[in-house]
Amino acid sequence: MIWLDGVLVSPGEGGVYGERMVGECRVWNPYRSKFAAYAMLGGTFDLTADLRVLYLGAANGTTVSHVADYVEVAYAVEFAPRPMQDLLEVCRHRKNIIPIMADAGRPAAYQGVVETVDLIYQDVAQPDQVRIALANLPFLRPGGTFILMLKTRSVDIRKSPKEVADETVRALEEGGLVVKEVKWLEPYHHDHAAIVCEALK
Numbered sequence: 001m002i003w004l005d006g007v008l009v010s011p012g013e014g015g016v017y018g019e020r021m022v023g024e025c026r027v028w029n030p031y032r033s034k035f036a037a038y039a040m041l042g043g044t045f046d047l048t049a050d051l052r053v054l055y056l057g058a059a060n061g062t063t064v065s066h067v068a069d070y071v072e073v074a075y076a077v078e079f080a081p082r083p084m085q086d087l088l089e090v091c092r093h094r095k096n097i098i099p100i101m102a103d104a105g106r107p108a109a110y111q112g113v114v115e116t117v118d119l120i121y122q123d124v125a126q127p128d129q130v131r132i133a134l135a136n137l138p139f140l141r142p143g144g145t146f147i148l149m150l151k152t153r154s155v156d157i158r159k160s161p162k163e164v165a166d167e168t169v170r171a172l173e174e175g176g177l178v179v180k181e182v183k184w185l186e187p188y189h190h191d192h193a194a195i196v197c198e199a200l201k
C-alpha cells in the first residue's frame with residue numbers, strides 16, 4: 001500500500017468520484033471504502049502489482065477503481081443495473097477492470113470468464129454472504145486470500161455484531177477457509193468487520 005504523509009493513496013490517473021489528488025496519486029477515503037478503512041486501521045493484507053482479483057459487489061466502482069490502481073487485473077461482479085452503468089464508465093479509463101454483470105451467488109455464469117485468482121474481495125451486504133463466499137471459492141488459488149467485508153446488520157439485526165461475526169467465522173472455517181484476521185471497521189463503517197481468510201494450500 002502507498003502512504004503519503006499518513007494518507008492512503010492509490011497510484012492512478014484521473015479522479016473517479018471527486019476524490020482529492022496528491023500529485024499523481026488518488027486519495028483513498030476510508031469513509032467511502034471499506035478496504036481503505038481496513039488499511040487505515042492497520043490491516044495487514046497488502047495489494048501488489050502481481051495480484052489477480054475477483055471483486056464481488058463492485059457497485060459503482062469506487063473501491064475497485066483503487067484496487068485496480070495497484071493490481072494486475074480485477075474481475076468486478078455487480079448485479080444491479082444502475083451502479084453497473086457507473087462501473088462501465090470507470091472501466092473505460094481502467095482497462096484492467098473486467099466488468100461482469102452477474103449474480104455473485106450464481107458463479108457458474110462467469111466461470112468461463114474469470115481465471116484463477118490470488119484474492120477474492122467480497123462486499124455484497126447480503127444475508128447469505130457466507131454462501132456467496134463459499135460458492136466463489138473454486139476461483140481462488142490454493143493459499144490465496146479471501147477478504148469478506150461483513151455487514152453484520154444485513155445478516156441478522158437481532159443478534160449483536162460480535163455474535164454475527166463469530167458465526168460467520170465458524171461458517172467460513174467449516175467451508176474450508178482459515179481465518180487469519182478479523183478487524184472491526186469503526187469509526188469509518190459501523191457494525192462492519194473485515195474478515196481475512198486464507199484458502200488451504
Ligand SMILES: C[S@@+](CC[C@H](N)C(=O)[O-])C[C@H]1O[C@@H](n2cnc3c(N)ncnc32)[C@H](O)[C@@H]1O
Binds near residue numbers: 034123132
Ligand atoms: C456495499 S455495496 C458495495 C460497495 C463497493 N464494494 C465499494 O466499496 O465501492 C454492495 C453492492 O453489492 C451488490 N450486490 C449485492 N448482492 C450481489 C450479488 N449477489 N451479486 C452481485 N452483486 C451484488 C449490490 O448491488 C451493491 O452494489
